[in-house]
Amino acid sequence: MSDLLERLRGRGWRMTAQRRVVAEVLDGEHVHLTADEVHARAVGKLPEISRATVYNTLGELVSLGEVLEVATDKRAKRYDPNAHQPHHHLVCAQCGAIRDVHPVGNPLADLPDSERFGFSVSDVEVTYRGTCPNCAAA
């Protein structure tokens, strides 16, 4: 995590309390938070931090490739701090819980040229959906 702060400083980031707090929140829990959840936790550490700043900072982290945006199906985007190890997601259709998963094989290779329509394909995101043990029990 100081890793993260180091990398950011190296990229010319001005280090402010707000940015540090956002980075800490993301790094602290390896869950997938929405922007407003990040904001709520950030307020816990730095009460006067504003929502706009959290949104801005998250956007910057995403452009820098330090954090991934995940669009599962909920309304809000979620932010995934685990950006440096490729992985995919398993989502509970009922409660929305998200787990990181690592399927075997390379889905990118499964898309033949004839199905690429002239796109240069750079990335693939796989979302498995199902029911988690908790919801299945209920």
Place this chain on the structure above:
Amino acid sequence: MSDLLERLRGRGWRMTAQRRVVAEVLDGEHVHLTADEVHARAVGKLPEISRATVYNTLGELVSLGEVLEVATDKRAKRYDPNAHQPHHHLVCAQCGAIRDVHPVGNPLADLPDSERFGFSVSDVEVTYRGTCPNCAAA
């Protein structure tokens, strides 16, 4: 089209002008429209249709499995009328254009039991990202 309307009637749907219009809009263009885009086109055919009705109808079509919700990464969900042939999506990161694609292989089989965490996995959605020919040219 009439296929769709037939199926819906068979399922006990009450056939109203509004529902017919929404079905027509979805069936008419095999693109992936947002709810508000569907509404806009529906208004063209039936000016007094309300936004709530379009949202309701889309929700019903989704529960019936006639239409798929697609969460690519834009803010709004998109609706995919091509629900009866399994397929995935190729999205242009710049302009947001979406194409249906058919990768080879079965990604569901690529998720080993050890990576399922007790979930019963029922579905998988694959989103390829890249740059479309138009945006690459620009």
Place this chain on the structure above:
DNA sequence: ATCCTACAATGGACAATGTCTAAGTCAAGC
């Protein structure tokens, strides 16, 4: 053909999420 009634549509308020701006603040280099 007309009536009934449950189901559907309406519109407008509300909620959730995200974006923008103008003005104030501060980190970091000098």
Place this chain on the structure above:
DNA sequence: GCTTGACTTAGACATTGTCCATTGTAGGAT
């Protein structure tokens, strides 16, 4: 310790989606 431009703030605004009370109507019953 200054200065400066990047950063933050608060809140207005925009977009997307949901809810509810009221009104309308499709389709079966008569």
